[in-house]
Structures are given as C-alpha cells and as structure tokens.
Amino acid sequence: MPTPTDTPKGKPGRPAKYGHAMPDTMRAAAYRMRRREAASAAHENLKDAPPAVLVAALVRQFKALATPDPDHAPVTRELAGLIINELCERYKIPLPRSPGTVARMPPT
Secondary structure: OOOHHHOOOOOOOOOOHHHOOOOHHHHHHHHHHHHHHHHHOHHHOOOOOOHHHHHHHHHHHHHHHHOOOOOOHHHHHHHHHHHHHHHHHHOOOOOOOOOOOOOOOOOO
16 A cells, blocks of 8 residues: 555646646647637537637627628628527527518418
C-alpha cells in the first residue's frame, strides 16, 4: 500500500506541451478562438450545437447585420432565423405570429 510520501510530486493530469506550461493569456486566447470557430460553424449542424455556441453564433449574425453587406444580408438574416428557430424549439418558446401577416379566411 502506498504511503503519502510515495506519491509523485507535481500536478496531476496531462504533461505540459513542449515541456513548459501555457501562459494564462495564451490559454484564454486559444479558448476564445475555439469558441469563435464553433460559433462560425454552428449553422452546419444546429441540432448538435450546444446552446452557448448557438447564442454566440446568433450574436455573430447580429454583428454582421449591424454593418450590412448587400450581398450577404439575406443569408445572414436566414441563418439568424434558423438559429432563433432552433433555440425556440429546444426551449419550447412559442413564436408569435408576425403582425405583418394576414390571417387567411376559410373559403365560403
């Protein structure tokens, strides 16, 4: 049975890459880069994307609409709508009917 003096020194887990630990600023930058890449690719598979990634992707689409590019605006609006629709389906949020639509009357 091992005694407390037999335990190895150092932090448990995976050893540092290239023999030295990554600075906190580089770790934070790498984390932000992974989040940015996940948000930019969220529209490819909406069903499997985590909610935080979907919200980040929605923010990305809103920022793209803030500086409109006439060629990309329709695509950006469509992607934002798909993301909103996916979030509403997941969390059972009913979407109200658009005030611009006209209720169709049944034929008489």
